[in-house]
Amino acid sequence: MEKVAGESVRLLDKPAAAAGSPSLSSAGAVFIMLKSALGAGLLNFPWAFNKAGGIAPAVLVELGSLVFLVSGLAVLGYASSLSTQSTYQGVVREVCGTAVGKLCEVCFILNLFMISVAFLRVVGDQLEKLCDSIYPNGTLSGEGPSLQHWYADQRFTLSALCVLVIFPLSVPKEIGFQKYSSILGTLAACYLTLVIVIKYHLQAESLGLREPPHPSRASSWASMFSVIPTICFGFQDGVPCALQCHEACVAIYSSMRNQNFSHWVAVSVLSMLICLLIYSLTGLYGYLTFGEDVAADILMSYPGNDAVVIVARLLFGISIVTIYPIVVLLGRSVVRDMWVNPKRGAVPVAEAHEQRTRVVLTVSWIAATLAIALFVPDIGKVIGLIGGISAFFIFIFPGLCLVCMMGTETVGPRKRAALLAWGILSVLCGAFVCGQSTAGAAMELLHRA
Template sequence: MEVQAGESPSFLNKPTVNPARARLGFCGAVFIMLKSALGAGLLNFPWAFSRAGGVHAALTVEIFSLIFLISGLVILGYSSSISGQSTYQAVVGHLCGPAIGKLCELCFVFNVFMICVAFLVILADQLKKLSLSMYELITGSAGNAMPHHWYTDQRFTLFLVCLFVILPLSVPKDIWIQKYTSALGTVAATYLTVAILVRYYTRTIPEGLPSPSYKTGMGFWASIFSVIPTICFGFQCHECSVAIYSSLENKKLSNWVMISLLSMFICFIIYTLTGVYGYLTFGRNVAADVLMSYSGHDVLMIIARLLFGVSIITIYPIALLLGRLVIQDPLLRHRQIQSSETCIRVALTAVWIIITLFIALFVPDISKVISIIGGISAFFIFVFPGLCLIFAMQSQSISGRLRWILTAWGMVTILCGTFIFGQSIFFAIMQVFHKL
C-alpha cells in the first residue's frame, strides 16, 4: 500500500491489508510476545552479568540493546503492513528480493535448529539435577554423589524423553497442545525470577566460607561484547513478530509500537531482576545455567526446574515445526506428490530430533550454544529489519528528509548486526579453544 502523491503520510497510523485475518487484541499480542521472548535465555542472564563485569556494565548494554530490539520490531510491523505478508521470511523475500529471501530462510532454519539444541542442553541439565534431588530424597544421603549407572545417566533419560515425549508431540502438522500450554513459559519465567529474589534475601553464608566474588578479570570491551549474544538470544521474538502483527485487530503502527514497548519493558524487568539477583547471589562462580548453582534439595528451585523442563518439552515441538515447514514446503512442491507429505514430515522430524540430540549430548554447557545463537539472532533483530527498511524507503512515497533518516537508520542497524554476528562467533570460537 503506497501513499499517493499529494497525500500527507501518517507513518504511525498506516493500516495493513487483509483485515479478515485480524483476531488478536492488544493484551493477547503482548502475552504472545512475552511467551516468545521469555524462555531459555533467562537461565543464562546471571552468567552474562558476570561475564559483562558486573551489574552496571550489563545494564548499560541491555538498555542500549533495547533501542535496536524495539526498532527491529517496529520496522518488521511496518514492513508487514506495506507488503501484506504474514511471515518473517515472506516479508523479507517480498521487499528485499528472492535472493535475500532465500538467505533469510537458511538463517531461519539454522537459528531454530540451534535453539532446539539449546533446549535439549538445558533439559539435560535439569534432568541431571532433578535425578540427584530424587536420589537425595529417597536415600536421605544429602551431599553424597549419586552412583553412576547407564540408566541413571541424564543422557539416557534425555534420549527417553525425546523418543517417548518430544517425538510424538512434534510429528503432527499442527501443534494443537500449544493452546493448553501457552502460558507455561511465562509462568516458568516469572516463578524463576521470584524464586531467585526470595533465595537471595533468605540465603545464609556458612561461617568460614568467603562471600561471593564479583570481579571477572576480563577487559572492559571484551566484557561488554561478550554479553551481547545472550541479550539477543534472551529478547528475540522477532521471528514470530510478523505473524503476531498480521493477526492484530488494530493494525495501526502506533498500536504495534505500544505493544512492542510494553512487551520489551516487561521482559527487561524480568531479565534484569533475574540477572542482577542471580549474579549477586553467586558472583563470578554462577553457572551458565543459573539453576545448576542452587542446591539439589532446594524445594523452590526443584519446582523451578520442573516448570522449565516441562515448558521446554512443550516449546521444542513448536520450534521444530517452524523450521520443518521451511524445509518441507519446497520438497513437496518439487515432488508434487501430496500423498508423500506424511512420510516427509515424519522423516524430517525424526532426523531433526536425532541430530539436535546428538549435538546436545556433546555440548558442555548452554553458554557455548547461546554464543552461536546470539550471533545468528543478530540477523533477525538487526540485519534483515535494516534491509527491509532500506528497500521499503525506495518504494514508498515518504518525504525526502524522513526517507534519508530512516535509510540511514537501516544502514546503522545492518552494520551493528554484522558486527555483533562477527564478534559473537569470534567469542564462541575463543571459548571453545581457549576456555575464556
C-alpha cells in the first residue's frame, strides 16, 4: 500500500486492470446493479411509505440514503482499483487489514446465506399465491390441503425451479453472464411498478380510492427512522429481501471493460437514480391507492383473481429468481477464500479443478438454502435478527475503507479531513442502522411471542 501511495496513483486516469479479461459493458453493469438492488423489498415500499408517516418523510429518507449508497459504491470501486482485488472481502482485507477482512468474510457469508434463504422463501410464497389463483378450490377455499394437486405443492414447485432454472443460471463463473437474466429481471420489476401506477390512475373508483392520511409533523419525524432498514436494504416483514448492489459492486467493477473511476461513478449514479425512480413510484402510488390499509406485500392489497396482478406476481417471481444466481456467485467467492483456497494465489488452480469446485459449491449452496427454506418454519425470525448485518456492507466497511485509504493516499489536508469525516460518519450511521434494525427485529419477535 505504501508503494501505491508513493507513486501517487490517480484513479481518474487509471486504465483497466490488467488481471483477467474484463468484458462487461457499461449497460450490462447498470442492469446487474439494478437487478441486485431491485429485490422483494420493492413489494414492501408502499407499506414503508405508510409506516414512515407519509410521502414527505419517506422521500426524505430515500434521498438521504441515496447519498450514502452512491458514496459507498464510489469508495468500493476506488478501493478495488487501488488494491487490485476483485471481490468485496478481498478489497476490505487488503485495505483495512487482515482482522477486518476476516470480520468481513464472516459477515459476508452469513448475510449472503440468509439472503438466499429469504429469496427462496419469497419465491416460494409467490409460487404458492400463484397456485392459489390457478386452483382456488384447493388452497383458497379453506377446504384444506387435501384438494391441492401434488404439482402445486410448494416443496415440488420450488425444488423444480431450483433444479431447472436457478442451478443453470448459478453455475457460470463470471458475473458478466448475469447481464442477460438481469435485463429480464429488471423489466419484470418495472412491470410491477407500471401496474401499480396504471391501476391508481385507471381503477381508482373500483379500488375505493381515498385521500391518504396526513400525519402530524411530530409523528412523521418520529416514525421515519423506523423505515430506514426497509429503505436502505429492502426489509419485508423483518426479513432482508434485497441483495444490495454494494455486495456485488466490486465483482461488477472488476468485470467491466472500462474501469475508469469517473466512468464507474457515472454507472453507480445512473443505477441508483433508476432504482430511486422505480422504488419511489411503487411506494408513492401504492400508498396513494390504499393509504393506511396498504398490505406489507402490495400485491395482496389487490383482488386475488385480477389477471394483471397474477401476471405481475409471476413476473416478479421471475425477477427474484434472477437475483439468486448473483448471490450464489458472491457466496462461492467467499467460501473459496475462507476454506477452498486458504493460501490465496499461492498455487495456480487448474481449470478442471476450478470447474468441479464451482459446481460442488453451487449445488451445496442451493441444496442447503432450499432445505432450510422448505423445512425450517421459524427461520424468518433468525433472518430478521441478523438482517442488520447488511448495514456493514453499505455503510461500515466502505467507511472503514475510506478512512484507511486516507492513511496512504496523497491528498490535500482539507480534502483528507473532509473524506475522513465522511468515512467516520458513514461508520456511525451504519452502526445506528444496524442497531436499530436488530432492536426492531428483536422487539417484533418479542411482540409475536
